[in-house]
Amino acid sequence: MEVTADGCPVEVYLLLPAAGEPEIVHGAVPPGASILELGCGAGRVTHPLLSLGHPVVAVDDSPAMLAHVRAPTVCARIGDLDLGRTFDAVLLGSHLINTAVDADRRAMLAAARRHLAPSGRPIVEWHPPSWFDSVASGQGGRLGEVAISLADVVLDGDLLSATVRYSARGRRWSQEFTCRRLALETVLTSADLVFERWLTAERTWFTARVSDGPYREERANRAG
Numbered sequence: 001m002e003v004t005a006d007g008c009p010v011e012v013y014l015l016l017p018a019a020g021e022p023e024i025v026h027g028a029v030p031p032g033a034s035i036l037e038l039g040c041g042a043g044r045v046t047h048p049l050l051s052l053g054h055p056v057v058a059v060d061d062s063p064a065m066l067a068h069v070r071a072p073t074v075c076a077r078i079g080d081l082d083l084g085r086t087f088d089a090v091l092l093g094s095h096l097i098n099t100a101v102d103a104d105r106r107a108m109l110a111a112a113r114r115h116l117a118p119s120g121r122p123i124v125e126w127h128p129p130s131w132f133d134s135v136a137s138g139q140g141g142r143l144g145e146v147a148i149s150l151a152d153v154v155l156d157g158d159l160l161s162a163t164v165r166y167s168a169r170g171r172r173w174s175q176e177f178t179c180r181r182l183a184l185e186t187v188l189t190s191a192d193l194v195f196e197r198w199l200t201a202e203r204t205w206f207t208a209r210v211s212d213g214p215y216r217e218e219r220a221n222r223a224g
Helices: 010-015 021-028 046-051 102-114 129-134 184-189 214-223
Strands: 035-038 056-060 073-075 087-092 116-125 140-143 146-156 159-168 171-180 193-198 205-210
Touching: 010 159, 010 171, 021 046, 021 087, 021 116, 035 046, 035 102, 046 056, 087 102, 102 116, 102 184, 184 193
Parallel strands: 035 056, 035 087, 056 073, 087 116
Antiparallel strands: 116 205, 140 146, 146 159, 159 171, 193 205
16 A cells, blocks of 8 residues: 555545535636645545646645646645746645644745745635644544544644544555644744635635735845
8 A cells, every 4th residue: 555755545545535625726716727736645636626627736745646646747845846937826735734843834835935926825724723622533524435533632732643544445544643723824924925815614724815014025125
């Protein structure tokens, strides 16, 4: 069984369908908007976005995942990415922003920022602070044919660790993860971004925009 560097079982991600994410993204951008998808996995969201009329460049650091993506792909760590071009939207889904490692988060947001067109928007999925207070072992559900449940949930300050258990077609997989509760305004400011609007009633998806405040002016003055 192929497993990515961060523990994702590729076989599971090939079975998981989209769960409304493409429609959220599509509704947040103009028709035909170009999209840079960071952390695309096996194309669960990529392929529906293509069907909705969006040119997508899909980025992941797993060749095993990218082998299944039917779009232009780039194999790279998100924080290292520099394509020398910009997009109408940069998609950072799968709660990647909640990484426990602050330096990784800053690098991801910086990568998103440098690939935005002047009027472009980052589109982000995250775990809001309230989620950390409500999640518990035993919670779960089903996505397509895959049953999903959480186990071994431990909350330690702003960090939450757990194991996701998957089962389908008589097989079982597990994936451990740790994520961090975030103060959104502080996180975005560090990347020269400001919050724009919520995309879902649960406040699990949002857009931001490039800051036009003092930080941006200071950076422009330094560049000049």
